[in-house]
Amino acid sequence: MKTAAKPFNLTRSLPAISFLVIATAWCVITYGGLVGPLFVPSPTAVLEKIFSGLKDGSLLTHCWASTRRVMIGWFFSALAALPGGMLMARSKKFTALLQPLIEFVRYLPVVALVPLTILYLGIGETQKYMVIWLGTFFQLVLMVCDTVSSVDRNYLNAARTLGADRWQLYKEVIFPASLPGLLDDFRLTIGWAWTYLVVAEMVASSEGLGYIILKSQRFLATDTIFMGLILIGLIGLLTDFLLRMLTRLLVPWYKRLGDT
Amino acid sequence: MEKLTVEHVSKIYNTPNGSLLAVKDVSFTVEEGEFVVIVGNSGCGKTSLLNMIGGLEEKTEGSIRVSGQEVTGPGPDRGMVFQGYSLFPWLTVQKNVEFGLKMRGIDAKTRAETARKYVSLVGLEGFADTLPDALSGGMKQRAAIARTLANAPEILLMDEPFGALDAQTRIVMQELLARVSRETGSTVLFITHDIDEAILLGTRILVMSRRPGTVQKILPVSLPGKRDHTALTSPEFLALKREIMDLLWTEQVL
Numbered sequence: 284m285k286t287a288a289k290p291f292n293l294t295r296s297l298p299a300i301s302f303l304v305i306a307t308a309w310c311v312i313t314y315g316g317l318v319g320p321l322f323v324p325s326p327t328a329v330l331e332k333i334f335s336g337l338k339d340g341s342l343l344t345h346c347w348a349s350t351r352r353v354m355i356g357w358f359f360s361a362l363a364a365l366p367g368g369m370l371m372a373r374s375k376k377f378t379a380l381l382q383p384l385i386e387f388v389r390y391l392p393v394v395a396l397v398p399l400t401i402l403y404l405g406i407g408e409t410q411k412y413m414v415i416w417l418g419t420f421f422q423l424v425l426m427v428c429d430t431v432s433s434v435d436r437n438y439l440n441a442a443r444t445l446g447a448d449r450w451q452l453y454k455e456v457i458f459p460a461s462l463p464g465l466l467d468d469f470r471l472t473i474g475w476a477w478t479y480l481v482v483a484e485m486v487a488s489s490e491g492l493g494y495i496i497l498k499s500q501r502f503l504a505t506d507t508i509f510m511g512l513i514l515i516g517l518i519g520l521l522t523d524f525l526l527r528m529l530t531r532l533l534v535p536w537y538k539r540l541g542d543t
Numbered sequence: 544m545e546k547l548t549v550e551h552v553s554k555i556y557n558t559p560n561g562s563l564l565a566v567k568d569v570s571f572t573v574e575e576g577e578f579v580v581i582v583g584n585s586g587c588g589k590t591s592l593l594n595m596i597g598g599l600e601e602k603t604e605g606s607i608r609v610s611g612q613e614v615t616g617p618g619p620d621r622g623m624v625f626q627g628y629s630l631f632p633w634l635t636v637q638k639n640v641e642f643g644l645k646m647r648g649i650d651a652k653t654r655a656e657t658a659r660k661y662v663s664l665v666g667l668e669g670f671a672d673t674l675p676d677a678l679s680g681g682m683k684q685r686a687a688i689a690r691t692l693a694n695a696p697e698i699l700l701m702d703e704p705f706g707a708l709d710a711q712t713r714i715v716m717q718e719l720l721a722r723v724s725r726e727t728g729s730t731v732l733f734i735t736h737d738i739d740e741a742i743l744l745g746t747r748i749l750v751m752s753r754r755p756g757t758v759q760k761i762l763p764v765s766l767p768g769k770r771d772h773t774a775l776t777s778p779e780f781l782a783l784k785r786e787i788m789d790l791l792w793t794e795q796v797l
Contacts (some may be wrong), residue, residue: 440599441629441687443693445643446619455646459633536633536674 322508332510346514348490349480352408356415356483357476360423361469366428369453378428389421394482406487418479423472427495430464431457463537470526477519546698546730547573552605554591557648565591567755569605573698573732578724580745581734584791588756589734593702596732597623610697619643622696626703628683630675636662636686637671643694647672661689664723675795681712692727699724701733704772705740721770738787742780743770750790751776759790 306326312318313325318330336342371378396417404410434457442456484493492511499507530537554566566588573579591729594600595697598617607614609621630639640658649657662671666687675683684704689746691699704720705713721744724731735741741748747762750760766779774780 390756409785435629437625437627437629437632440597440617441623441631441690442642442646443599443617443692444597444619444621444623446646448646451646455642456631459631462633534633536676538676 321322321505324509327390328506329509331515331534332506333514336510337374342514345492345495346518348488349515350518351493352411352483352491353415353473353476353480356412356479357419357473359412360416360420360472360476364420364423364427365465368429369431369457371424371428372431373453373457385421385424389425390507393418393479397482397485403488411483411488412487413477414483415476418475418482419472422475426468426472427465427488430468430528431461433464434460456498463534466526466530466533470523470530473522477515480515499501544575545572545704546575546577547732548606548611549596549607550606550608552595552607553603554588554595554600555603563618564755566595566759569653569759571749571761573730575730576728576746578721578733578746579749580741580747581720581749581751582738582741582787582791583734583751583756584753585736587751587753589751590702592756593623593700593732593734597621597700599623603706608654609730619647620697622691622694622699624684624691624699624701624704625685627646628675628687628707629654630683630686630690634677635672635674635679636667636689639675639686640690640693642690647694657688657693662686662694664692665689665719665724679712680708681716684708685719688723692723692729695747697730699729699731699735701731703735704733706735706737713740718771720744729782736789738784739764739775742783743774748783748787750787762786 302452309323309326313320313323316435319415320462331514335344369383393414397414400410400413404413438456438460440450442452480491481493481496484491485497488494491514496508497512499511547705549572550570552566553564553571554562556565569592571579581589581592590697591600595602596609596614598621598780599613607794612620614621630636631642634642637655637658640661641654644654644657661670665688667682667685669687670678670682675686678686687704703714708716717740721727731744733744742764748762748764750759751757762783764783766774766777
């Protein structure tokens with residue numbers, strides 16, 4: 284069978300269009316000399332930075348250091364939030380015990396907690412993981428609780444009348460039913476974990492994207508700051524993409540509003 | 544033999560506007576192999592009653608026994624089919640039907656064989672590996688019935704299982720249920736607000752009053768001939784229908 288020429292798919296092209304508009308504007312204001320390189324460096328300057336970083340291998344070191352910190356910090360926050368949130372969703376007593384405390388801590392600015400993390404944990408990697416953990420755990424545990432609470436009661440009632448005990452109810456119904464929502468919660472909080480990166484790498488770091496951004500601040504190296512930001516954004520996009528793929532793989536039965 | 548014994552059961556809900564008596568002093572029994580239908584207007588407490596028997600809601604007063612055992616919570620001895628679609632969307636039809644057997648620790652091979660048997664009993668042979676999302680409403684309820692039957696409950700509790708289906712599908716499903724329950728010798732307690740459905744399916748009909756729900760009258764059903772759509776116009780059917788309408792609707796005017 285002959286395939287007709289692919290029709291122009293607007294929805295698929297829109298992301299490219301929005302990036303293209305930004306890139307064009309960037310070119311115009313820098314190459315056109317509308318804004319000085321101190322404020323906005325030219326794309327060429329930023330690309331040069333990226334290539335030189337790639338050549339001497341420092342860039343990959345920084346990217347990997349940051350990715351590792353974000354992933355480890357976030358992983359432990361998910362590890363604790365998953366059972367915590369599930370228990371909160373199913374037990375009024377557990378919620379009463381923990382919720383006020385969590386809501387209290389949730390509002391504390393993580394930056395303000397940094398001195399304490401140094402005092403308690405020193406200036407090693409553990410302190411950096413802790414900053415990321417503090418930034419994400421208290422949000423994630425409430426999100427997990429919310430997701431698990433919204434599991435359709437019909438599923439629970441059906442499972443109970445089919446003979447599921449408490450543990451089976453968690454394993455066979457509550458977990459699979461909330462998995463699509465949980466994967467969304469994970470995707471969102473990984474994003475937040477990246478936003479805490481600069482805070483995590485504020486003290487006693489010698490590598491990482493947050494670290495090079497902070498260091499560039501001292502030297503007004505705007506091109507390096509731009510490079511750091513662009514790389515964080517790209518890694519974010521990649522993570523997001525991978526998690527979306529994972530969602531499709533793990534919960535193929537799940538249909539989202541607007542899916543075809 | 545009595546499968547289900549309900550004695551002086553009442554249910555009071557505590558609402559912000561005070562307590563609400565939803566079910567008042569209901570007593571009846573269901574014998575082994577019987578198909579008992581509870582018919583009543585919406586809001587008469589029939590779902591509350593069924594949920595109490597299923598162990599999903601606590602009774603305020605009275606006693607509910609299944610084969611002599613007092614009901615204290617949900618259990619696989621009382622299989623339930625709900626009005627809303629309660630199939631697990633992440634499992635195929637086959638795996639849904641296997642669910643209860645898996646919960647009870649039955650080995651995978653026996654599980655698969657039993658489930659296959661019930662999937663074909665409800666006419667879903669070609670759809671064993673289909674996800675519920677791809678099924679029509681009637682097919683979903685067929686699968687839900689198969690899932691409950693595969694678990695071999697002492698009694699089948701059905702809460703308006705065909706309430707969400709269109710009229711044609713509903714008749715097909717009623718005939719299917721009548722055939723399946725006869726073939727499996729199941730004991731069924733079925734609730735509905737549809738009088739035709741009640742007469743077509745029931746060997747006995749309990750007519751419930753408006754809130755507070757109580758048993759107004761128990762009517763035996765004796766229809767000559769087959770229990771299918773042709774019965775809908777027989778004189779016996781119409782006489783019984785008239786009697787139930789009088790019981791349900793006269794009261795509504797008052």
